[in-house]
Amino acid sequence: MEFRFVPPDLHQLDQLSADLVACSAFEDKRPMAGLAGLLDWRLAGRVSELLRTQFAGGAAGEALLVTGRPRLPFDKLLVLGLGPRSEFNDARFLAALDRLVTCAQGLRIKKLVVELPGRGDDLFSPAHAADLLVEQLRDPFACDGWTLVEPPEAAKVFADQAREASRRVRLVAS
Helix, strand or coil: CCEEEECCCHHHHCCCCEEEEEEEECCCCCCCCHHHHHHHHHCCCHHHHHHHCCCCCCCCCCEEEEECCCCCCEEEEEEEECCCHHHCCHHHHHHHHHHHHHHHHHCCCCEEEECCCCHHHCCCCHHHHHHHHHHHCCCCCCCCEEEEECCHHHHHHHHHHHHHHHHHHHHHHC
16 A cells, blocks of 8 residues: 655645545643644634534544535544543554544545544654554555655655555465
C-alpha cells in the first residue's frame, strides 16, 4: 500500500482534494494538539465547543462527524475519540484505526486525509505507527488513496518503514 504525505500545515492542507479528513482527540487534553487543533482553529472552535458542551467528549471508540465546508477544503471532518491520554497504547491506536476504516467505508469515502491516532501528540514514533498501520490494513478497503499528515522528516521514516512492513506482510501471506 502506498501513502502520500502532507505536513501539518493549513496552507498545504488547503491544496488537497479529499472527501474526508480524520484526526483524533483525547478526552482529557485541551486544547487539542496536531491536526485536530489546526482544524478546530480553522472551524472557529466548533469542535472544541462540541467537546465542551459534552455533545462529544473524546472517549475511546467515539466518532464525531462534522461538516468541513466552507471553512475546510474537505466535505467531512471525522474526530476519533482516544480516551485518556495516559491510557493510549497499541490497542487504542488499532481500535481507533478500525473505527476510522469502518466510518470511511460506511460513508463510501474514496480519498481521505488522516493524522494517525496519537501522532499529533507524538506518542508513537513514525516507524511504530507505520508497522501498526500496515498490519491493520492488510486488506484495505476500496479507496483511491490515503494522505497522511506527517512532518517531512517523519514522512520519510514512515514511508521507508511502511514499505518494509508491507514486504513482511506479503511474505507472511504467501
